[in-house]
Amino acid sequence: DIVMTQTPLSLSVTPGQPASISCKSTHSLLHSNGQTYLYWYLQKPGQSPQLLIYEVSSRFSGVPDRFSGSGSGTDFTLKISRVEADDVGVYYCMQGINLPYTFGQGTKLEIQ
């Protein structure tokens, strides 16, 4: 199975400041069709997860442009340009190239 490793596991950010989460996979997520199947989700407290980013860098419908994804192969990053109070929760990366699909451990974002 592909192992997804997120760092850090927690971070505390002042509103208005940037935040960055790293996600590394044990295998390349680049498919032969040219797509890279790396996804980012946010689970706000008490809620179901929601899709933020698909295929490394495409923002899902309604996701603010403060959120951006980047990376390739096995190394990926989610960046929040200016953290807001509503961004608190646990962020997960997930690979969708090989079964079983696997998630990172999650990164808990708190507001200072």
Next chain:
Amino acid sequence: EVQLLESGGGLVQPGGSLRLSCAASGFTFSSHWMHWVRQAPGKGLVWVSRINSDGSSISYVDSVKGRFSISRDNAKNTLYLQMNGLRGEDTAVYYCIRELGTLWGQGTMVIVSS
């Protein structure tokens, strides 16, 4: 309204069975691959199973193979997860999701305990 609504969770004894349902509305259910993802209390997300749009392609995580069965009824816009031989480690909130997360249900809690 576009939504997924899970039901069927509850308390069950080890070795018992449950069938989860996920009712889809507001979109063309039959056009989408569907998945089940679970989350044990205080833990992270785990992908459990997927089914393609017409039900002809199915996959499971190893830990549930031979015990869980995913299915769908496109006429009823409903996804199912039949869970047999339940174990304590199956205790979790079970979410149904469209594609790889474009839509999530609210989840249904399964507790396996004597």
